[in-house]
Amino acid sequence: xxxxxxxxxxxxxxxxxxxxxxxxxxDRVLGFLDVAGAWDPTLLFVLGGAVGVTxxxxxxxxxxxxxxxxxxxxxxxxxxxDLPLVVGAAIFGIGWGxxxxxxGPAIAALVLGIWNPVLFLIGMIVGxxxxxxxxxxxxxxxxxxxx
Amino acid sequence: xxxxxxxxxxxxxxxxxxxATVLLLLSGRIAGISGMVNGAITFRKAEAWRWSFIxxxxxxxxxxxYGFAVQPTPRSTFAPIAMLVGGLxxxxxxxxxxxxxxxxxxxxxxxxSGRSLVAVLxxxxxxxxxxxxxxxxx
Numbered sequence: 001x002x003x004x005x006x007x008x009x010x011x012x013x014x015x016x017x018x019x020x021x022x023x024x025x026x027d028r029v030l031g032f033l034d035v036a037g038a039w040d041p042t043l044l045f046v047l048g049g050a051v052g053v054t055x056x057x058x059x060x061x062x063x064x065x066x067x068x069x070x071x072x073x074x075x076x077x078x079x080x081x082d083l084p085l086v087v088g089a090a091i092f093g094i095g096w097g098x099x100x101x102x103x104g105p106a107i108a109a110l111v112l113g114i115w116n117p118v119l120f121l122i123g124m125i126v127g128x129x130x131x132x133x134x135x136x137x138x139x140x141x142x143x144x145x146x147x
Numbered sequence: 148x149x150x151x152x153x154x155x156x157x158x159x160x161x162x163x164x165x166x167a168t169v170l171l172l173l174s175g176r177i178a179g180i181s182g183m184v185n186g187a188i189t190f191r192k193a194e195a196w197r198w199s200f201i202x203x204x205x206x207x208x209x210x211x212x213y214g215f216a217v218q219p220t221p222r223s224t225f226a227p228i229a230m231l232v233g234g235l236x237x238x239x240x241x242x243x244x245x246x247x248x249x250x251x252x253x254x255x256x257x258x259x260s261g262r263s264l265v266a267v268l269x270x271x272x273x274x275x276x277x278x279x280x281x282x283x284x285x
Contacts, residue, residue, distance in 0.1 A: 004199040006173035011203020012210070013166035014178065014249075019211025021159025022152070025220045033271075033278040042156045047252060049160025050167070054257025057168040062258070067175035074175050075258070076245065081265055088244020089251070091236050093270030097277025099225075099233025102248045103180040103241065106234075107201060108208035114222045116230050123234020128185055130235075131242040 002069040015108050021046040024109040026100030026116065033097055095127075167254050170200070179250020180204075181241035240270075 022028050023046055031040030066072055096102050101109070101120045109117040167178040174196070187197040212220060241247045244266055246255065251270075255263020 003174050003196045006170060007176075007196045007200035008203040008206075010166045010170035010173075010178060011200040011205075012207035013162050013169060013203075014180075014200075015204040015207025015209075016211045017159045017162030017166060017207070018204075019159070019208045019216065019220075020162065021156045022220070023159070024208060024212075026225075027221060027223065030278055033274045034282055035275050036279050036283050042152060045153050045156035046160035046163070047248075049157040049162075050164040050253045051160075051256045053161050053164025054167050054253055055259075057164065058171065058254075058257045061168060061172045064172075067171065067173055069173045070175040072175055073171070075177065076255075076260070076262075078245070078262060081262060084243050085245065085262055085266055086269055088240045088242070089266040089269035090240070090244075090273045092240030092244055092247060093273030094277045095233045095236025095238075095240060096248075096270060097233075097274040097281070098229055098236065101230075101233065102237065103184055104204070104247070104249050107180065107184075107204050109220075111205055111209040111212055112220055112222055114224060115227070116223075116225050119227050119230035120234040120237075123231040124238035124241075125184070125188060125234075127235035127238025127240075128181070128242045129188075129238075131239040132185075 006069055014104065017050075018105055018108040021049075023105045024112065026105070026109070029096075029102075029105065030100040033100075163249070163253055164257070167249070167257065171254075177250060177254045179246050179254060181237075181247040182245075182250055185242060244270075 018024050022042060028040055028042050031038065032043035062073065099120050101117065103124065106117045106120045106124065110121075170176050170178045183197050183200055186194040187201060237247070246263070246266060248270075251263040251266040256267065
């Protein structure tokens with residue numbers, strides 16, 4: 001229950017932040033990515049504000065032995081720079097450039113009552129499940145070969 | 148107006164950073180939205196808290212849009228196929244690369260993660276190239 005409350009509060013802050021920073025307007029995001037056009041620096045300020053806070057605050061939080069409502073921190077453990085990271089990020093960037101949405105703003109933009117984010121999120125879920133399925137298939141394939 | 152825009156962008160960004168800090172401090176979790184969606188659609192009980200986060204995200208966005216927005220967000224429509232294809236690539240890419248603008252950008256950079264820095268630079272470059280090709284041709 002405590003974790004649901006923590007997630008709800010965090011979600012509200014995130015959604016309000018996305019609204020206030022105008023990131024639920026995909027034209028502002030596309031304006032940022034359009035470096036050769038009428039460049040809109042808004043996203044840089046958003047990222048600056050967000051990373052400015054996490055850079056400082058995360059240091060203090062991660063000095064603790066554990067979070068307040070859980071037994072441990074659930075942090076990514078991978079360190080190496082591998083091909084899936086770069087290829088995945090590259091594919092994400094292309095989709096971002098085509099649509100002007102990344103996952104957070106797309107969910108927040110659902111409150112605008114337009115079709116753009118709905119279609120985007122359908123595509124996103126299908127894409128994510130397809131990737132998961134492909135990886136699972138190739139892993140079963142490898143196991144069969146080993147036998 | 149431009150100054151006010153930048154100020155609210157900075158402040159909005161600060162709230163996003165605060166959101167990630169609250170989640171990490173209370174639950175020990177990373178506020179990456181692509182991971183949030185991937186966990187939520189497993190519909191497992193252990194991942195149910197992710198639905199609370201997504202509900203909060205909608206609540207927060209609605210609260211701003213209908214309670215505080217100086218002017219309503221433009222509601223331009225876009226080619227449906229571009230939305231679907233864009234979404235497909237974002238879904239595939241974020242699962243393959245373990246994160247998006249929030250997970251790698253906001254949280255990863257905050258943790259000084261090398262993987263996240265590489266991911267952020269990569270998706271910024273391909274995003275900019277994509278918009279360049281679409282808007283200005285080759």
